[in-house]
Amino acid sequence: MIRxxxxxxxxxxxxxxxxxERLVPREHEIAETDAIPEELVQQMRELGLFGLSIPEAYGGLGLTMEEEVRVAFELGQxxxxxxxxxxxxxxxxxxGIVIDGTPEQRAHYLxxxxxxxLIGSFALTEPGAGSDAGALATSARRVSDAQGDxxxxxxxxxxxxxxxxxGIFTVMARTDPAIKGAGGISAFIVEAGTPGLSLGKIDQKMGQKGAHTCDVIFENCRIPAxxxxxxxxxxxxxxxxxxxDKGRLHIAAVAVGAAKRMLRxxxxxxxxRRQFGHPVAEFQLVQGMLADSKAELYAAECMVLDAARKRDEGRDVSVEASCAKYFATEMCGRVADRAVQIHGGAGYISDYGIERFYRDVRLFRLYEGTSQIQQIVIARGLMRGAEI
Known part of the structure; x- marks a missing residue:
């Protein structure tokens, strides 16, 4: 839905x-320093990029899902x-706050x-639990004492x-240990600096330099009820x-954007690049890789837009979001591989940048639900809707 x-x-x-004009010229610097310069962060604030999907009533742009994925097509490049x-x-x-938060929580944080x-963070995955809700071990015990609830x-x-x-974490924790599955899990807002909250060392990853992850550790961390x-x-x-569901559509759109950049x-x-007196683009086997990339990219873009429009209509798009995330991120990986191949030896050299994208986009198939989890979501959705 475009308003x-x-x-x-x-x-x-x-x-x-x-x-x-601003981000692409700094890519190599970010890869080398593993940090985004503060002046770029400030420019991102001024453009309103931190509030794209936050409602206008709280200072954001309040983009619809279709509007957001179209923006993500650009940001992904x-x-x-x-x-x-x-x-x-x-x-x-x-x-989590936008969808299910109380009016007070929305007014205070959004x-x-x-x-x-504030930078928000989402703390669900654990050393022994990610997609398996039943294995989530972080606990939240209710107390009432002289300090309050x-x-x-x-x-x-x-x-x-x-x-x-x-600055804040949305934390999933088990409030009812007697319920082993998803029903015993509650969501909390935990502010950075709260006593009992600490961070592990920053992870050294295969790619995505400048984007940081680490452990978040809670040791008798007390938060208000x-x-x-x-x-x-x-x-x-x-x-x-x-x-x-929303995040998977966004990641699918980012994968489309990255594939557009790599194909370009x-x-x-x-x-x-010339070989045998001709640009290599004139060779049919290279043309086949370019054509396959464009066809798959077009299909993924159509899927993302269709699912986004359905979500804007208020429909349940759990299956469609998983379809889009699964196909778009796998497509992006194939485009990355072909792009390296088309570059030949240059594709393996950091000067050309394509090897960095090859490493960066590999994460798309893992976070916010691996491709295999998307397959499970899709299959279970099919079974729920089956007419027998």
């Missing part, structure tokens, strides 16, 4: 210029680290997330995006799944 075509076009154009920094504020780091004053959290979260920079999202226990995993770079190289 105003002219406004949307202006937004996409401004982000496209920002990506190509540079180093994923840039998108990752703003991604949690627009997705998993804020949407304006600061929208402005980029509170929860005391204990446990460790792993691979938490933006944790080293986060008012920080229970929605004020209701036992619905935290449902909140997480609502957030992930591969085509430019193939038209410039």
């Amino acid at each position: 105003d075509n002219e406004t949307q076009t202006l937004l996409e154009d401004s982000i496209r210029r920002f990506v190509r 540079t180093s994923p680290a840039f998108r990752s920094l703003i991604g949690t504020n627009n997705g998993i780091g804020s949407q 304006p600061r997330l929208a402005s980029g004053e 509170a929860y005391v959290l204990n446990g460790t979260k792993r691979y938490i995006t933006n944790a080293p920079h986060a 008012a920080n229970l999202i929605g004020g209701q226990e036992g619905v935290g995993f449902k909140t997480a799944m609502k957030v992930l 770079d591969a085509l430019a190289y193939a038209m410039e």
